[in-house]
Amino acid sequence: MVMGEIKALVLDEDGIRRALYRLSHEIAERNKGVENLILVGIRTRGVPLARRLAEMIRQHENIEVPVGVLDITFYRDDLSLIASQPVVHKTEIPMNITGKTIVLVDDVLFTGRTVRAALDALMDLGRPKMIQLAVLADRGHRELPIRADYVGKNIPTSLREVVHVQLRETDPEERVVIVERE
Amino acid sequence: MDYCIKNGTLVDPAAGHVGRFDLLIREGKVVEVAPELVAPDDVTVIDAAGLHILPGLVDMHAHFREPGREDKETIATGSRAAAAGGFTAVAVMPNTQPPIDSPYHISYVKEQGEVAGLCRVLPIGCTTKGQQGEEIAELGEMAAAGAVAFSNDGVPLMNAEVMRCVMEYSRLFDKPILIHAEDRYLAGEGQMHLGHWSTVLGLKGIPTLAEEVIVARDLLLAEATGARIHFCHLSSAKSVELVRAAKARGVRVTAEVTPHHLVLTDAAVDEFDTNTKVNPPLVSEYHRQALLAGLLDGTIDAIATDHAPHTREEKHREYDLAPFGQIGLETALALVLAELYHQKRAPLARIVEWMSVNPARILGQSGGDLAVGSPADLALVDLERKWQLTTADIYSKSKNTPFLGREFTGRVVMTLFGGQITHKLPDFSRPEDQRVKGA
Amino acid sequence: MPGLHRKDLLGLKDLTAEEITLILDTAEPCREIFARELRKMPTLRGKTVVTLFFEPSTRTRTSFEVAAKWMSADAINITVATSSVVKGESFVDTAKTIEAVGADVIIIRHAMAGAPALLAKSVKAAVINAGDGAHEHPTQALLDLYSIRRHKGRIAGLNVTIVGDILHSRVAKSNIWGLTKLGAHVTVVGPPTLMPPGLEELGVRVCYNLDEALEGADVVNVLRIQLERQKKGLFPSIKEYSRLYGINKARLDRLAPDALLMHPGPANLGVEITEEAAEDPRSVIVDQVSNGVAVRMALLYLLTGGGREDGLLH
Numbered sequence: 001m002v003m004g005e006i007k008a009l010v011l012d013e014d015g016i017r018r019a020l021y022r023l024s025h026e027i028a029e030r031n032k033g034v035e036n037l038i039l040v041g042i043r044t045r046g047v048p049l050a051r052r053l054a055e056m057i058r059q060h061e062n063i064e065v066p067v068g069v070l071d072i073t074f075y076r077d078d079l080s081l082i083a084s085q086p087v088v089h090k091t092e093i094p095m096n097i098t099g100k101t102i103v104l105v106d107d108v109l110f111t112g113r114t115v116r117a118a119l120d121a122l123m124d125l126g127r128p129k130m131i132q133l134a135v136l137a138d139r140g141h142r143e144l145p146i147r148a149d150y151v152g153k154n155i156p157t158s159l160r161e162v163v164h165v166q167l168r169e170t171d172p173e174e175r176v177v178i179v180e181r182e
Numbered sequence: 183m184d185y186c187i188k189n190g191t192l193v194d195p196a197a198g199h200v201g202r203f204d205l206l207i208r209e210g211k212v213v214e215v216a217p218e219l220v221a222p223d224d225v226t227v228i229d230a231a232g233l234h235i236l237p238g239l240v241d242m243h244a245h246f247r248e249p250g251r252e253d254k255e256t257i258a259t260g261s262r263a264a265a266a267g268g269f270t271a272v273a274v275m276p277n278t279q280p281p282i283d284s285p286y287h288i289s290y291v292k293e294q295g296e297v298a299g300l301c302r303v304l305p306i307g308c309t310t311k312g313q314q315g316e317e318i319a320e321l322g323e324m325a326a327a328g329a330v331a332f333s334n335d336g337v338p339l340m341n342a343e344v345m346r347c348v349m350e351y352s353r354l355f356d357k358p359i360l361i362h363a364e365d366r367y368l369a370g371e372g373q374m375h376l377g378h379w380s381t382v383l384g385l386k387g388i389p390t391l392a393e394e395v396i397v398a399r400d401l402l403l404a405e406a407t408g409a410r411i412h413f414c415h416l417s418s419a420k421s422v423e424l425v426r427a428a429k430a431r432g433v434r435v436t437a438e439v440t441p442h443h444l445v446l447t448d449a450a451v452d453e454f455d456t457n458t459k460v461n462p463p464l465v466s467e468y469h470r471q472a473l474l475a476g477l478l479d480g481t482i483d484a485i486a487t488d489h490a491p492h493t494r495e496e497k498h499r500e501y502d503l504a505p506f507g508q509i510g511l512e513t514a515l516a517l518v519l520a521e522l523y524h525q526k527r528a529p530l531a532r533i534v535e536w537m538s539v540n541p542a543r544i545l546g547q548s549g550g551d552l553a554v555g556s557p558a559d560l561a562l563v564d565l566e567r568k569w570q571l572t573t574a575d576i577y578s579k580s581k582n583t584p585f586l587g588r589e590f591t592g593r594v595v596m597t598l599f600g601g602q603i604t605h606k607l608p609d610f611s612r613p614e615d616q617r618v619k620g621a
Numbered sequence: 622m623p624g625l626h627r628k629d630l631l632g633l634k635d636l637t638a639e640e641i642t643l644i645l646d647t648a649e650p651c652r653e654i655f656a657r658e659l660r661k662m663p664t665l666r667g668k669t670v671v672t673l674f675f676e677p678s679t680r681t682r683t684s685f686e687v688a689a690k691w692m693s694a695d696a697i698n699i700t701v702a703t704s705s706v707v708k709g710e711s712f713v714d715t716a717k718t719i720e721a722v723g724a725d726v727i728i729i730r731h732a733m734a735g736a737p738a739l740l741a742k743s744v745k746a747a748v749i750n751a752g753d754g755a756h757e758h759p760t761q762a763l764l765d766l767y768s769i770r771r772h773k774g775r776i777a778g779l780n781v782t783i784v785g786d787i788l789h790s791r792v793a794k795s796n797i798w799g800l801t802k803l804g805a806h807v808t809v810v811g812p813p814t815l816m817p818p819g820l821e822e823l824g825v826r827v828c829y830n831l832d833e834a835l836e837g838a839d840v841v842n843v844l845r846i847q848l849e850r851q852k853k854g855l856f857p858s859i860k861e862y863s864r865l866y867g868i869n870k871a872r873l874d875r876l877a878p879d880a881l882l883m884h885p886g887p888a889n890l891g892v893e894i895t896e897e898a899a900e901d902p903r904s905v906i907v908d909q910v911s912n913g914v915a916v917r918m919a920l921l922y923l924l925t926g927g928g929r930e931d932g933l934l935h
Contacts, residue, residue, distance in 0.1 A: 071650055074664040074692070074922070087643070088922070090650045124659045378819030382634065384734035384756030384791055387818070454735030499712055502733040502754070 004162065004179040010155055011176040016136065016167075019152030020049065023134055024056035026150050027103055034061050036129070038100050040068040042118050043089055045107035048169035049136055053105060068093035070104070075117035091121070098126040103150075107165035109135040112146035137176055139163045184208045185601065186221035190230025190562065194237055195531040196539045196551035205235065207558040210601035215554060228596070230562055236534055237552050238270025238301075238559030238599060239515065240541040242331075243360070243414055243438060243486035245507070246272075246303070248294060249287075250279025255491040255579045257291065260511070261300035263489070263578040265604035267511040268561030268594035271302040271542065271549050272489075276313065277335040283308035283319040285327035292328045300604045302559075304330040304545060309348045309359060315339050318348055325355045330545045331412070333360035336461065336506075340366055342399060349409035358412040358436070358544055363396035363421070364462065373502055375448040375463040383451060385501060388463050390418035397421045401428040404435060412544055413437040415488050417462035419472030426481040436544050438486040439473050441510060441517035442584075446470075450584060456497045456504035457584040460488070474521075477536065478528065484544060485536045487514045491580030509578045513571060515563070516590035523565070524591060530565075558601035567593045625923040629741040629748040632757035633798035641799055645767050647919035648912070652771075654691060655911055665694035668925055671724040672751070673716070673740075674700045675731040680886055681751050681761070684910070685728050688917035697724075712736065713743050720744040726924060729753070747924040755789045760920065761885050762795030764913040766803065768905050769840055771912065772881055777804030782834045784866060785844030785893055786815040788855075792885045793844060797823055810834035811844075811866060814855040831866050832875075840881045843868050846893045859892055868894045873901055881905055 011019065028034050034057055041050030047069050054065045069092040104118055115133060122131060134150035139157045153176070155163055160181050168174045185207045192203035192215070204219035205212055221227045246260035255263075257274070264272045274291060276282030282291060288305045295303025307324035309332045311317045321332055332352060338361075339345040352359050369392040374380050376387025397413060401424055404411045416422060416437050425437050442460060447467050450458045458464060465473075476482040490507025497504050518537065522528040542550035549559055570589045573581050597605040625640055633641065654660050670689040672682050682698060689696035699719065719727060726747045729737045734754035741748040752758040770776055781800050787793045787809045800807050801824045809820060810828040820827050828834040835841065846862060856862050873882065882904040890896045899906055 074650070074662045088647050088650045088919075091653060120663065124661065125657060376818060378822050381817035381819045382794070382823075384754045384794060386755075454738045495711070500731070500733040500739060501735040 004182045006177045007161065007180055008178045009175060010137070010163070010178060011153060013174045016152075016174060016176065019136060020052055021056055023150045023152055024053050025060070027053065027132075027134065028057060028061055030132075030149070031101060034063050034065050036099075036101050037103060038066045038068055038093070038095070038097060039103050039105055040070050040093065040122070042104060042106040042114060043069060043071045045165055045167055045170055046070075046105045048167050049107060050105040053134070066094050070118055070121055072114060072117040072121050075121045077113060077117065091125075093125060096126055097122065097128045100128050101130045101132065102128045103132045103134050105134045107136050108163050109133070109138045109146075109148050109151075110141060110163075112142045112144035115146050116144050136165055137163055183602070184225040185228055185558075185598070186219060186225045187228045187230050187235060187562075188219065188221065190233045190235045192235045192552065193530045193534050194235075194552045195534055196237070197553035199552070200531055203235075205552060205558075205560075207598070207601045210558055212552050212554055212556050212558050215552065228562070232564065233595065234530060234563045234565055235552070236268065236530075236561045236563055237538045237550055238561055238597065239268045239537045240271040240545070240547070240549050241269050241487050241489065241511065241514070242273045242484060242541040242545055244272045244274055244489035244511065245277065245491065246274045247278060247491060249290070253579070254493055257294040257303055258298040258300075259577065259579040260489070260491075261295065261298040261303060263509070263511040263576070265300045265597045265599065266575070266577045266594065267513070268515050268563065268597050269301055269511060270559035270561075270597065270599045270604075271304060271547060272511075273304040273306050273330055273541075273545055275333060275335045276306050276308045277337070281308050281313040282306070283311050283313065283324075285320065285323040288324045288327040288329045299599075301599050302547070302549070304547060306331045306333050306360060308332070309334045309339065310344065313337050315341060315344060318344075318351055321352060321355060321357070325357055329357065330547060331358045331360050333362070333414070335360075335362050338362055338364045338366060338396060342403065345400060346403050346407060349403055349407040349411070352409050353407070356410065356546065358410045360412050360414055361396070361400055362414045363393045363400065365392045365395045368392035368395060372463070373459065374451050375465045377448060377466050379448040379451055379466075383454070385451070390420065390465065390469065393418050393462055394420045394424065397424050401425070401433055401435060404428075405431065405433045408434070410434040415440045415443065415462055415486070416473065416476070416482060417443055417465050417469060419469050422472050422476035422481055426476065426479070429481065436483040436540075437476075437481065438484040438541075439477055439482050440488045441485060441514045441521075442508060443470065443473055444477070444485070444521050445517045446584070454501050455584055456499070456501055457508050457582050459501060459504050459506055460490070460508055461506035474527070483536070483540045485514070485518055486541065487511055489578070491578050492582045493580060494582075497582045507582065509576070509580055509583050511578065512576055513583065513585050513590075515561075515594060516592055517585070519565065519592040520590060558598055560598050561594050562596040563592065564595050565592045567591070567595070569593050628924075629737070629750075630759055630920060630924065631737050631741060631748065631750045633759045633762055633795045633802070634757065636798075636802070638802045641763070641766065641802060644763055644916065644919050644923060645770060647923055648763075648767050648915040651918035651922075652912065652915035654915075654918070660691050661693060662691060663693050664922055665689065665692040665925060668694040668725045669723050670694045670696050670726045670728065670921065671719055672696065672698045672728045673719060673730075674698070674751070675729070675736070676752070678730055678752070680910075681730060684913045685749075685751065685917050688914050688921055691914070692918055692921060694726075694921065713739065716740045716743050720746050726921060749920060749924065752791050754791065755794070756791055757795045757798075758791040759795045760913070760917055761792050762799045763920070764909055764916045765792075765796055765842060765883060765885070766799050767912045767916050768883060768909050769881060771908075772905055773839065776800065779805045779839040780808065780837050781805045781840040781842065782808045782810060782838040783842045783844065784831060784834070784868065785811050786846055786850060787811050787820070787844075788815045788817045789847060789850065790844050796842060797825055801825070808834050808838070812856050812862070815850070832872070835872060835875060838876060838880060840883065841868065841876065842883045842885075843888070843894050845885065845887065846889060848889065848892075863892050867892065868898045870895065870897050870901070873898050873903065876903070878903075883909060886910070
């Protein structure tokens with residue numbers, strides 16, 4: 001759902017595919033292979049992105065990388081600040097994460113609070129060897145000392161703007177747009 | 183002060199006056215009734231245009247709690263509430279602390295009523311000493327002191343032999359025995375009517391059988407002894423049927439129903455409002471319809487409030503622990519008008535019979551009519567006046583009613599008892615001291 | 622719009638099918654916590670959850686306390702002797718005192734129907750009914766529903782038979798509301814003296830013969846029989862009750878192999894259910910306890926503001 005007027009199209013379908021393709025290579029390169037890796041998508045749109053990255057890695061590395069799903073709702077730090085909170089879904093990590101390298105995958109990196117919650121949630125599930133972060137878009141305005149290891153596209157924005165990532169798995173269209181907040 | 187009530191519509195079925203009549207009141211009595219009176223110069227005229235003039239209402243079942251529980255109600259505050267509801271006579275139940283079981287107590291209640299001076303307070307004496315259900319109380323002494331009826335009220339006589347003796351003995355005095363019919367074993371620890379809603383709410387149910395069993399028993403006893411009995415607050419279809427059949431056989435029986443049993447059902451308990459906790463309990467729609475039918479066909483003779491004040495602290499607690507009862511004097515007429523008059527089930531004259539003529543007759547008291555020579559006990563009613571019940575409208579010391587916030591159509595605007603104004607709505611817009619010329 | 626748009630949970634009578642489903646759905650991620658080594662989430666940090674029990678109950682109280690603690694709430698238990706309440710200690714006054722010390726959620730168990738409703742009207746805190754007289758026990762019914770859904774994959778269309786003292790059972794009442802709202806076919810069975818009136822109006826089949834009631838049942842929920850009912854003359858003896866309404870191996874064997882056997886606990890083994898039957902592979906009695914924690918975690922989260930789509934940030 002896009003609320004407000006679209007100001008700019010940042011990535012189209014091909015743009016998203018190219019960005020992810022590059023990320024999949026960077027992940028394999030940085031980790032010198034993908035044997036000990038788990039891709040963990042943060043609900044909602046981090047999940048299809050993690051699945052696509054796993055598929056691309058399978059194509060060029062010929063290895064199936066496990067994909068997990070993380071719901072960070074119970075770990076948010078703003079539950080008592082907003083009048084209502086989101087519906088919680090299941091967290092599904094297919095194996096014990098202790099000793100593994102986790103690549104967290106999300107669509108947009110903004111304040112860093114979602115990633116902070118995801119880190120806490122992961123820590124409660126086990127003791128990974130290392131956690132890395134991959135995002136399709138980094139729009140700046142960090143409120144916590146968090147940075148991404150892999151960035152599909154840096155998008156300078158103002159605070160009045162919102163970055164929407166739309167994917168065919170969850171949305172009618174596939175694109176990344178900047179919208180003026182209503 | 184003497185009054186002439188002009189331009190109103192009189193509803194006095196007992197005297198055969200229903201229609202446009204003026205009344206002249208001198209020294210507390212009705213001295214003249216005519217379609218068009220010229221008010222003498224020395225009387226105050228009350229313009230009753232657009233209003234109905236009813237004989238003062240007679241409540242044959244209320245609890246004024248004095249002596250003993252003056253924190254709930256006193257004879258004075260109860261009388262004030264009665265006046266606000268258009269009542270000019272109220273029979274008060276003897277379940278006080280101590281119970282009214284001696285001529286001394288009867289005199290006390292009567293005198294306190296006279297001191298208050300807002301309505302005729304008619305004492306009812308216990309049938310048994312100390313309301314204990316064992317030895318017959320001094321019915322004769324109490325009758326001589328002014329008791330109008332006898333009742334063991336909320337402590338039903340479970341011993342049929344005691345009841346038989348009471349009935350036999352009561353024939354000496356021609357005073358009715360008022361019966362709160364409830365088998366205490368069948369009622370048990372019940373909190374509400376046994377049925378769908380008691381199941382849903384998980385409150386222990388009281389089967390209507392608890393009432394019916396005693397109604398059947400006491401009808402047989404009355405038939406055998408020839409006593410005159412009256413059933414308080416009937417609440418079941420089967421009870422109505424039993425009374426109807428007994429009347430047909432010539433048993434000397436009368437019966438009453440409360441406004442709340444006519445208006446509410448057990449569904450009202452849904453939110454656990456303890457003001458819906460009454461005894462007998464509010465019943466299902468099936469029984470409510472049977473009560474309405476019994477009233478309309480004359481099986482049930484009277485409507486009585488069972489005005490039962492309780493303090494806020496007693497009612498503001500768990501349903502199981504709250505006492506039974508709700509107040510009713512201020513809302514009785516409005517509820518009856520809503521259920522019967524405005525829904526065109528009964529004309530005003532019949533309501534006057536149920537709420538004034540018949541109760542007076544059953545208790546053997548004056549009242550119930552405004553014929554020449556009768557006491558000037560009357561209520562002026564605006565049938566179309568809309569109002570909403572707030573605690574400010576309640577003169578009773580207790581406010582335990584489930585009707586707070588309810589909107590009504592029809593209200594008593596003025597009450598006269600013995601020719602004197604005992605209640606007037608503050609915003610009653612026609613000052614009685616202003617002379618109004620005949621049209 | 623999804624969400625539990627209410628301050629309190631007093632009974633399942635008041636909930637819509639959507640609200641019940643939301644609670645069950647939210648319990649799914651909560652149930653996962655049992656698989657973890659570290660059973661703690663920060664969700665309710667800084668919230669105070671008070672269990673206010675006027676009736677002894679180790680199971681329900683512990684379940685709520687575990688749920689609250691695993692979500693990092695401060696859980697405080699207050700157990701009040703019922704006798705002191707009857708003696709005239711004002712219930713409303715007690716409740717207001719508890720709120721004044723900062724309770725965000727009050728979980729109440731009381732021997733009298735309607736006490737949670739009275740509490741809810743008196744305080745601003747969220748009130749959860751943990752069982753009131755013979756009225757409702759909504760969290761027990763929610764965990765029963767959750768257990769059925771977890772093992773059968775659905776609730777709609779299932780035949781559920783509830784066995785025992787229906788008259789005094791708040792568990793039965795809440796289960797009836799929940800099951801019928803979610804489309805199950807409910808049969809209740811028990812002695813006529815322990816059967817309340819008006820159940821048919823709730824869409825329930827009433828039966829007095831256990832074997833008849835078990836025929837075609839997908840789920841059998843066995844209620845605890847309060848042994849003191851026998852003293853009040855509502856049934857003649859434990860032995861006779863057990864013969865007429867007890868679940869044993871022979872009766873279980875007539876059920877489908879994938880049927881479910883449930884009991885809210887604590888069971889009178891050898892009375893309403895034999896030990897052998899309780900240990901049958903079809904019995905999910907132990908699993909119900911874990912599911913109870915998950916459902917109560919979900920409720921605490923939802924009643925403190927969670928579960929609404931409109932809360933999504935970005």
